[in-house]
Amino acid sequence: MTPPANVFVRCSCGRLHWGRHGAAGLLLSDPARGVLLQRRAWWVHHGRTWALPGGALEAGETPREAAVREAREEAAVAPGTVRTLSASVVEHGDWRYTTVVASVAGRIEERVANSESAELRWVRPDEVAGFRLHRDFAAAWPGLRAQLDRALVLVVDGANVVGSRPDGWWRDRFGAAVRLRDQLASLSVTGLPDAVVGGGAGADWTWWPRVILVVEGRARGVEPIPGVEVVDAETDGDSAIVAVTAEARSRPGDHVVVATADRELKSRVTALGATTLGPATLLAELRP
Ligand SMILES: [Zn+2]
Structure with missing residues (x-):
């Protein structure tokens, strides 16, 4: 039996991270509406903060596959409606988080699709920093913002x-x-x-x-x-x-x-x- 992917990892940085094989999130950008943020359910790690749809990688899955899958599971974003452009990796050695930057390539009909997500909202880039963000997303946001919609x-x-x-x-x-x-x-x-x-x-x-x-x-x-x-x-x-x-x-x-x-x-x-x-x-x- 393969060990479960959805577990906490004790990292050399001193923190616990979610996902034996690392984790990934989808930063989906629509020039007309902004970026798609997700408020995390109260019961998940860093609950009630705003961040991206995403989660732990399954065994054998790439970060891009995981980000697109999680956006479908959590926000009902159909994989065929996004175009993945780039990825940014935060490497911890024992663990890594990949943000996959994507643009809209079809009609997105987002909705809260599972219990890990409490709310979804399109937010203009100027307004993102004003939300109560997950601390890692808050730290990454300025660098991510510079690459939005860039192919x-x-x-x-x-x-x-x-x-x-x-x-x-x-x-x-x-x-x-x-x-x-x-x-x-x-x-x-x-x-x-x-x-x-x-x-x-x-x-x-x-x-x-x-x-x-x-x-x-x-x-x-x-x-x-x-x-x-x-x-x-x-x-x-x-x-x-x-x-x-x-x-x-x-x-x-x-x-x-x-x-x-x-x-x-x-x-x-x-x-x-x-x-x-x-x-x-x-x-x-x-x-x-
Ligand atoms: Zn770490």
């Missing part, structure tokens, strides 16, 4: 990244682009560390990027798959990448990173407010 967009210069590893791509450019596409899909699970993409959020942050692979020449016609959009360059790849970058930059809060080693392209996308990532750095983050 990471990763634009991949397919020809340049494919050409950076000598795996026989010159014999089959289309097949090499398909291999890269399939590897990029892993980012929708693993995410990219903030330190790698220079998102400016901090060392404790990870991003689940929107991935746009730009292909050209013989690699054109590669099909998109879940987690990876594909843009066929009509003429030259650089112009297509610049156009995709400009479009992504139209949401000013989003962080756009272009994976390329091409010097001229780097200066063109940097002028648009994007940052760049070397192919080797990107490839090191992908599953083989």
Whole structure:
């Protein structure tokens, strides 16, 4: 029998924490309404304070899965109506808490759905600090607030990244682009560390990027798959990448990173407010 996940952990920080495998919460943000806060029932740990829907991870569950599951169980938030953007981890060694930042991607019909929750309320970011908050959420809030509704967009210069590893791509450019596409899909699970993409959020942050692979020449016609959009360059790849970058930059809060080693392209996308990532750095983050 597996040991229960819903137990207190005696942590080296001197406190008791909830969840043998750590805990996670969902910070759901709607630009029109604010963030979804939950007042905890009187009988739970830190009862009667306001915090996020969330709870202990089950064995084998990722923090993102746990946060989305708990939001469904406690607040009736349907998993298909949220888009997870990033995560921030508070690491205690013996225990960790992950805040999963998400935006609304459908019609949210929240309601108090189980007894751990006493009340749900959409709260404007300016007003959050005025609530009686759970102390850990209160401490984390300023850092979390800075990343609300912020997405990471990763634009991949397919020809340049494919050409950076000598795996026989010159014999089959289309097949090499398909291999890269399939590897990029892993980012929708693993995410990219903030330190790698220079998102400016901090060392404790990870991003689940929107991935746009730009292909050209013989690699054109590669099909998109879940987690990876594909843009066929009509003429030259650089112009297509610049156009995709400009479009992504139209949401000013989003962080756009272009994976390329091409010097001229780097200066063109940097002028648009994007940052760049070397192919080797990107490839090191992908599953083989
Ligand atoms: Zn601790």
